[in-house]
Amino acid sequence: MSTSASINPKVGFVSLGCPKALVDSERILTQLRMEGYDVVGSYEDADVVVVNTCGFIDTAKAESLDAIGEAIAANGRVIVTGCMGVEESVIRDVHPSVMAVTGPQQYEQVVNAVHEVVPPRADHNPLIDLVPPQGIKLTPRHYAYLKISEGCNHSCSFCIIPSMRGKLVSRPIGDVLGEAERLAKAGVKELLVISQDTSAYGVDIKYRTGFWNGRPVKSRMTEMCEALSELGIWVRLHYVYPYPHVDELIPLMAQGKILPYLDIPFQHASPKVLKAMKRPAFEDKTLARIKKWREICPELTIRSTFIVGFPGETEEDFQYLLDWLTEAQLDRVGCFKYSAVEGAPANLLADSVPEEVKEERWERFMAHQQVISSARLQQKIGNVIQVVIDEVDEDGPIGRSMADAPEIDGNVYIDTEQDLQPGDMITVRVTDADEYDLWAEQI
16 A cells, blocks of 8 residues: 555645635645645644735735734744735744745745745656646635636726736636636536636737637637636636626626626726726716616626725715615625725825724615615525535535625525535525525425
8 A cells, every 4th residue: 555645745725815816826736736745734734834825905914924923833834925925024024934935926936935845755756646637726626716817907096916916917718718628527617717807808918819629719808708608617707897898798698608797896986086096987887888788688796896985085975986886786795995005006195084984984885785785685585596505514505696606795595305515506496585695495
């Protein structure tokens, strides 16, 4: 009997932040597994711990520093990577004992740092000791994130992503579709397409034509979605800026080719605030487009995020936002109180909003949207919908509908006599709803 598993070097991994960082973690882990490292689930069992950090806002940085500290206390041998890695001095000021610090997307540097601390086994043969072709996944087996590009060409005044991750760099369409096909063949039933700006896919390479399974495909969002629809699995789009060509996706959703779901980060509605944010300020046209989208695809779910308390935001601006929400009738909404990010141009703007006013507006925003979300969910009672099971606990199966992205949207709690497993897809009838979740019985 082989004892190789017991002598493989062992890596612990902590992945913080957004789904894009999660994909980075999966790439690093896939490479390490190819080189013979085992991935373990506790600090105590690990020979080294890698912490993939988030550095977008101050609370995320604080969480990252806490996670690094916890790993050092529990293990002592810690490598730091990710978005906060661009601020190595900040990390080392708090945790001088970290063994290496690398920035986002620096996969080779992370792997090399692991090699320095814990060398790989000399007798490992990656051609024989294979990793699954879909790689190592940190998500449950039935869904996966598909990253289509890095970086961003926008210069939003509140954001430092371009300075951390650079300008837009689109992946070749053949690579994107090839990865998606391997994931589907490995049992993935839902792909979550992500990037900083999914609508801009291919702009940097002038929508260059690539090849997938011997046929030409243009490196453009619409053509990519058409190709992904051939895999026969759920395809969900995140971080979609409302460029004009987004209109082309709605018929695909109405035809059932991709999920009728758009994650659009509107951020605000007041033209004055949007201008200060350096974001497109076509809120009147956006409302008309949303109405048209729903006429074409009544099943469409729209989720978004907003910022309240941005510098210069007046009570009039805030009320404009609430009125816009009433008109837009968005399904899923998140809201953040503006937080100054070191290096962001918005820090130089005048008329900062007091913290107590930010808090008060945030509470009003959430209460206002909760009424809208609750009413829209109530309309689903009696509907027959498809659900994917994410987990089964002592109270029964918990799943998600087409309208729910994992971890950020609602759940569907299912009444059934069947023995269901994560990844099962079933049909249910909705029996009840609250502000965020649905209850249903299996048909």
